[in-house]
Amino acid sequence: MDSLQPQHTNRQYEEELRAVRADLLKMGGLVEHQIAEAMVALVNRDEPKARETIARDTEVNRMDVEIDERCVQLLALHQPAASDLRFITTGLKITTDLERIGDNAVNICERALELNEEPQLKPYLDLPRMAEVAQSMLKDSLDAFVRDDAALAEEVIERDDEVDQLNYQMYRELLSYMAEDPKTIGRATRLLFISKYLERIADHATNIAEMVVFMVKGRTIRHMDKKKHE
């Protein structure tokens, strides 16, 4: 408000920064919704919902490009320093993870549509559980980001183990289905892929959380002791 203050504290700048924060949360919410809808489409064998969810991915992609553009504009016009600069550059990287999570939700829908061509192989219990954990990880990683909350981010990173375990269980289980009855192979491999999409969604949330810890603590926990049960 005082024109003698440095440019990066002026009102317009603060508003633009808030807008980026709000947009990232909005994109996160949309992507979370995409995961939930993909799982409903799978579990209820709901073809129209699968197609709607696939179509809605264009919105995720649009937000990705828009937020990146806003971040670059913020950097260009206001030359933010210190913590704001870390926030914006982290935001630029987070959009990539959110967009890829959206792609994985699309992939779940595509496999769900293929699975609908045959009777259901088995009741789905582990997959919705994996999706639930992955969604909570995504939500908390973004909350940690906008609140500068390294402790919450670290907690998200720990939760990745449960998803990896569930993915491994699914792999063992589906392998025995296939071994017992080769007629299940087509369906089992599709479920195997869905399990991996969910595991990858949790990996993206973990990546976001790692970047948040790095942003807040300014030290590198990124890439230490990274699990890869793929």
Added chain:
Amino acid sequence: MDSLQPQHTNRQYEEELRAVRADLLKMGGLVEHQIAEAMVALVNRDEPKARETIARDTEVNRMDVEIDERCVQLLALHQPAASDLRFITTGLKITTDLERIGDNAVNICERALELNEEPQLKPYLDLPRMAEVAQSMLKDSLDAFVRDDAALAEEVIERDDEVDQLNYQMYRELLSYMAEDPKTIGRATRLLFISKYLERIADHATNIAEMVVFMVKGRTIRHMDKKKHE
């Protein structure tokens, strides 16, 4: 050299910018090497090479963090404008893709180690072909990045179709192996995963190429008509 020139044209800045460019190419070269080594480990059933390649991933991860840090420092100290700003913010996003490609090379090695516990299921022809195309896509996407070459980037994007096709062929072929002989299921699912890792490596190269076109042309081709044969 002239102290009255704007800060962003001074010698130190130009050197730092060149260093970021060189580091990104170096990281790209390392990641390319990781893919090649992973494929040698797979095809030659070479356990020590698989383990070396997995161990070398820490180097990829270290470069990821270092380059990001350099980019943030450049933004903080020199407030670059226009095309340099686009270059640096694109660089910040590209490191993520390179690091994930490195993870996929590690995943190939992990599956190769598991495959070594049984006799080889089939001669590997399509997988090395996929790896070759994916590697060339990676190399060219980075060359396009440092040379501002949108035409080359567009050509990379087109090449993704071949990898998707090969991945789909592998899927059909491995499915019939499993259906004919359930004893092959363990090995076939691992090869299925390797095929998907390679397809994902090509996707990351495609993402890099899309960002380069966006950077050069300043228009959005990102996320248009994206194939998802996962």
